[in-house]
Amino acid sequence: MGAANTYHHGNLREALLEAGAKLIEEKGIADVSLRAVAKAAGVSHTAPYRHFNDKNAMLRGIAVTGFRLLGQRLGQAVELHPGDPGQQLTAAGVAYVELAIEHPRLHNLMFGGVLADDSVDDALEETSNHAFRGLADIIARGQRAGVFREGDTDELALTAWSVVHGFAMLASTGSLDHRAASREAKLALARRIADSLLIGLATR
Amino acid sequence: MGAANTYHHGNLREALLEAGAKLIEEKGIADVSLRAVAKAAGVSHTAPYRHFNDKNAMLRGIAVTGFRLLGQRLGQAVELHPGDPGQQLTAAGVAYVELAIEHPRLHNLMFGGVLADDSVDDALEETSNHAFRGLADIIARGQRAGVFREGDTDELALTAWSVVHGFAMLASTGSLDHRAASREAKLALARRIADSLLIGLATR
């Protein structure tokens, strides 16, 4: 109970992001109102305006936490396979898909285009760029090690990003359910597709 | 003027889909209300309920027109390169990306997950399956011709679909603008990535 009314001490922002993320997870972005988030955090429906310019700014804040989580997962995938860029790339791809399957609505907020028309948000752009950088770094190391073919590193990274992104989108929107219903089936499929991608990137 | 008030003769449904598509193109899905669409079509805000169960059903109707358009474009891409599955695949991928760049908000409605939580819509599922089938057919012909490697046809199609889908998503949300700002630059990039995909699918 002591922790419940500490918002007056400066952590309402975090409480709102947490409550918002939870509500989105439960009901989907379209069915989450700023007023409901405020209520879940135990404040009036105008209190959020102290911390966010508008509703979309709050959603961007939640998206940023998602990109941080993604960055962490990609980092872990790399650490699992030291010195093996091929394995790193596959693991990173699978980790990405895994996150999309675990948190489909968060993934949808991050990449579904709800925030696409917003004026650019510095924190959002920074965290999403950071996640992309992680991927590009794997490619760069693979090229130096001679396991990935030469060429524009960012372009190869973009190819990898596209595959994984497209597959994750299909997985998280349920478009794959008729081919791979279970979580395990989806991840197995993701692994095979990541391997197939690897072949395309490998040196001839 | 004769055509303007023929809604009473049974084509209000079409008029609403058209007005809705136009408004979405202009302002984005989030900023289009059922009431505004009704107004643009020249009827009261309750008239749409004669033709759609709710707002999302109307949006699904618009998405269906998008999938039909996509199916047509894919068909044209195939016809441009008779007997050459490799070229067909590249052309289909580029056509897909082209559509996403031309109509980013329609693309967003089709794949952005706004409709993901809806109960399945027969017409929507049929048209989207049809578009996917077109891609799988190209792969199947390529395998028979010996230019694509053996293996589960649907799985190869899924790989191709993922790349193109992921790239289109990145292109239509503006994530590519710092690398490829113009429409031409994006399409050129799409072509190179489609070629790179082709290498991954080719027989060894």
Next chain:
DNA sequence: ACCTGAACACCGTTCAAGT
């Protein structure tokens, strides 16, 4: 059959006011 207008419960946002 097809459409309207009033009504309801919500929504995002603004603003004067309270501590």
Next chain:
DNA sequence: ACCTGAACACCGTTCAAGT
């Protein structure tokens, strides 16, 4: 500084009523 409550203009949806 931080939060509240009333107010405004909107929204999706329902429903009785009109032709």
